[in-house]
Amino acid sequence: xxxxxxxxxxxxxxxxxxxxxxxxxxxxxxxxxxxxxxxxxxxxxxxxxxxxxxxxxxxxxxxxxxxxxxxxxxxxxxxxxxxxxxxxxxxxxxxxxxxxxxxxxxxxxxxxx
Amino acid sequence: xxxxxxxxxxxxxxxxxxxxxxxxxxxxxxxxxxxxxxxxxxxxxxxxxxxxxxxxxxxxxxxxxxxxxxxxxxxxxxxxxxxxxxxxxxxxxxxxxxxxxxxxxxxxxxxxxx
Numbered sequence: 050x051x052x053x054x055x056x057x058x059x060x061x062x063x064x065x066x067x068x069x070x071x072x073x074x075x076x077x078x079x080x081x082x083x084x085x086x087x088x089x090x091x092x093x094x095x096x097x098x099x100x101x102x103x104x105x106x107x108x109x110x111x112x113x114x115x116x117x118x119x120x121x122x123x124x125x126x127x128x129x130x131x132x133x134x135x136x137x138x139x140x141x142x143x144x145x146x147x148x149x150x151x152x153x154x155x156x157x158x159x160x161x162x
Numbered sequence: 163x164x165x166x167x168x169x170x171x172x173x174x175x176x177x178x179x180x181x182x183x184x185x186x187x188x189x190x191x192x193x194x195x196x197x198x199x200x201x202x203x204x205x206x207x208x209x210x211x212x213x214x215x216x217x218x219x220x221x222x223x224x225x226x227x228x229x230x231x232x233x234x235x236x237x238x239x240x241x242x243x244x245x246x247x248x249x250x251x252x253x254x255x256x257x258x259x260x261x262x263x264x265x266x267x268x269x270x271x272x273x274x275x276x
Contacts, residue, residue, distance in 0.1 A: 053205070082263075089171060091251060092206070092266040107263075139205050148194055148213075149255070149262055153205030 052076045053154035055140050061160045062130050070125045070157050072140030078152075079145065081123040083107075083115060086137040086156075095138075098123060130161045165189055166254050168267030175274050181239040183270045185252035188233065192254035194262070197226065197237050200249040200269075209250070210237070242274045 053074045062068050072081065083095040094107030096115040104115060112134060116124045127134055138157045143149040168185045175181045187195075196211035212219045212226040212235065219226045225238040239246055252267040 084266075089268055091168070091268040094263060094265075097263060141205070148211065150196075150208045151198075151206075151264060153207065155203070155205055 051155065053140060053142055053152055055138075055154040055157050057157060058155065059158045061162065063162050064131055066130050068127050068130055068159075070127075070138055070140075070159070072123045072125070072154055074121050074140075074142045074152075074154075076142055076144070076152060077120070078142040079120060080143045080149070081117065082141040082143075082151065083113075083123070083125045084139045084141065085109065085134075086139060092139065095125065127159075127161075130159075132161045135159060135161045165265045166252060166267040168252050168270060170270060171268065172271045173273070175242045175272065177242065177244060177274055177276050179242050179274075181237075181242045181246070181272055181274070183237045183250055183252070183272070184234065185236065185267050186232075186234045187254050187265075189254070189256070190233070191256045192265075193257065194255045195226070195228065195235050196253050196255075196264070197224075198251045198253060198266075200251065202248075206249075206251055239272075242272075244274045244276050247272055247274050 056071045079100045082097045084092040098117045114126045140154040141151040143151045166187050197209045198206035199209040200206040210221050210224050223240045228235045250270045253264045255262045255264045
């Protein structure tokens with residue numbers, strides 16, 4: 050079974066709709082991250098959480114919000130989706146350490162019409 | 163602004179050749195430099211990483227070269243194979259108050275022709 054799972058894997062929505070992307074992990078890691086991937090722009094950090102009570106904005110948080118429901122669950126919401134939020138979204142986890150390896154989920158492909 | 167710049171955006175290499183991907187960073191506080199490999203339909207996965215106190219790290223056919231004074235590092239893939247075809251991301255991180263974050267480069271799509 051995958052250590053980091055994301056649901057849904059694919060989603061098509063319309064402009065103005067609210068949607069939620071979910072991430073669950075069984076690695077027992079405290080740290081979780083949400084990234085978006087766009088061609089030519091790499092992976093950009095949206096939000097990150099170092100533990101259940103800690104939520105931080107990343108470099109592109111505008112238009113997004115997150116919820117850390119438990120150590121294992123970290124959800125990303127688009128309050129009112131717009132077409133330029135069409136992208137591939139990844140959740141990742143890591144454990145504490147000076148050289149932290151991030152473990153990525155399989156991604157959610159989102160299309161906003 | 164991109165704190166880690168990666169080039170080229172795409173690279174085509176013949177089987178058996180050497181693939182070279184370059185990255186440059188701006189923030190001298192970065193102290194850990196990993197490379198991630200991503201296959202189509204998958205999330206990125208750690209390939210190899212280096213700290214700035216060494217100039218080179220080799221793992222099998224993959225080597226990172228690091229030039230601290232120039233603030234540059236590169237990934238060399240020797241004897242490139244079709245199975246190496248993937249997107250490669252360089253990254254940099256630094257320790258912050260309660261943890262560290264990765265800043266990724268733009269990515270390089272590598273195609274190795276048989």
